Amino acid sequence: MPKVFDNVLYASCWEDPSLDREAFQISSDSTVFTITSGGCNALAFLLDDPMEVIALDLNPHQNFLLHLKIAAFRTLDYSRLLQFMGVRSCADRLAMYATLRGQLPADARGYWDTKAKEIKKGILHSGRFERYMQMLRRVLTVLIGKEKIEGIFERTGAQERTAYYRDHWMTLRWKLFLSLFLSRRVMTMLFDGAFFAQLGEKFSFGKHFEHRVRFALTELPMPPVNPFLSYIMLGAFREPMALPMYLRKEHFDTIRARLDRITIISDSCESYFATLADNRITHFNFTNIFEWMPVAAFEDLLRSTVRVARQGATLTYRNLLVPRSRPDSLSTSIVPDVTLAERLARRDLSFIYSNYHVEHVRKGFAS
Numbered sequence: 001m002p003k004v005f006d007n008v009l010y011a012s013c014w015e016d017p018s019l020d021r022e023a024f025q026i027s028s029d030s031t032v033f034t035i036t037s038g039g040c041n042a043l044a045f046l047l048d049d050p051m052e053v054i055a056l057d058l059n060p061h062q063n064f065l066l067h068l069k070i071a072a073f074r075t076l077d078y079s080r081l082l083q084f085m086g087v088r089s090c091a092d093r094l095a096m097y098a099t100l101r102g103q104l105p106a107d108a109r110g111y112w113d114t115k116a117k118e119i120k121k122g123i124l125h126s127g128r129f130e131r132y133m134q135m136l137r138r139v140l141t142v143l144i145g146k147e148k149i150e151g152i153f154e155r156t157g158a159q160e161r162t163a164y165y166r167d168h169w170m171t172l173r174w175k176l177f178l179s180l181f182l183s184r185r186v187m188t189m190l191f192d193g194a195f196f197a198q199l200g201e202k203f204s205f206g207k208h209f210e211h212r213v214r215f216a217l218t219e220l221p222m223p224p225v226n227p228f229l230s231y232i233m234l235g236a237f238r239e240p241m242a243l244p245m246y247l248r249k250e251h252f253d254t255i256r257a258r259l260d261r262i263t264i265i266s267d268s269c270e271s272y273f274a275t276l277a278d279n280r281i282t283h284f285n286f287t288n289i290f291e292w293m294p295v296a297a298f299e300d301l302l303r304s305t306v307r308v309a310r311q312g313a314t315l316t317y318r319n320l321l322v323p324r325s326r327p328d329s330l331s332t333s334i335v336p337d338v339t340l341a342e343r344l345a346r347r348d349l350s351f352i353y354s355n356y357h358v359e360h361v362r363k364g365f366a367s
Helices: 017-024 040-048 060-075 078-085 093-103 106-112 116-121 128-144 146-153 158-169 172-181 184-190 205-218 227-234 249-257 269-274 295-308 338-345
Strands: 031-035 052-057 262-266 281-285 309-319 334-336 355-361
Touching: 017 040, 017 281, 017 309, 017 338, 031 040, 040 052, 040 060, 040 249, 040 262, 052 060, 060 078, 060 093, 060 106, 060 249, 060 262, 078 093, 078 249, 093 106, 093 116, 128 146, 128 172, 128 227, 146 158, 158 205, 172 205, 269 295, 295 309, 338 355
Parallel strands: 031 052, 031 281, 052 262, 281 309
Antiparallel strands: 309 355, 334 355
């Protein structure tokens, strides 16, 4: 297991769950499978009244995080929940933790009992990815300047923001930032080289992320309604509209009432699917795990997915750096919905991904 899995890698999910919820059309007889990551999407899927949400992660610390978020939902009122998580300032998070630690399974409790620093800071800031974002913001503020960063948020129209980005951001310092701090070398040091094993050596990290940042800053809604851009650029989830979906006040009671529907699994997809009966799952949210796999492993996992899926099951997944989509060898069993995927991708508030896929399982055909 990569060393980067020694702790929490993502304190939040960096996928926009509104896309998956619309693609899935979850109902009361749905069993939804999702990669745990920060646990946000597993909680958000409860809003659609599924029968069960299965949250799986190869990194057990991601599941410890979801256990802690569930315990916080069960134990705290809404205001205290936001304080404990790290949305609002708070001086007694350790005291809050003491009131809810008894709700945790032994392994999760043992982990969080040793993480007083992370709890005091707020668990939404505890991931390796979030610390990386904090470092990038500090460097960006030095190179670009706080005034220029805040300036683009003051422009409302897309044309105005595009002109501001071109005239005030596209400097030698911005290009230096991209080439140094968003390079393969730095990202490999901070994460793990295995994450980029499927990526060609000539791929330009700097060009890719410049394109995604330019798209976010000039075309997407700004931080008042965009939680992803709010956190990445400003370092916080701004209330009320720039909160992750599962943390919005209007959803608190619904999620709290349905927490027992979440099943948490620490395992690989391949191993876990091998334990399942045929026709078990109706929806699959694979985030972007496919791009870290060799092509053969990707195809094998999709074949296992078809077996455990019900007829007509929906798959969603993203590509960050490596293009992955249903291979021709499974063309009779998995059918892409390109029109829906492209429509949803155009309003994706999380700008870091380059592609979004929606596919449907069609059983009873040889492949």
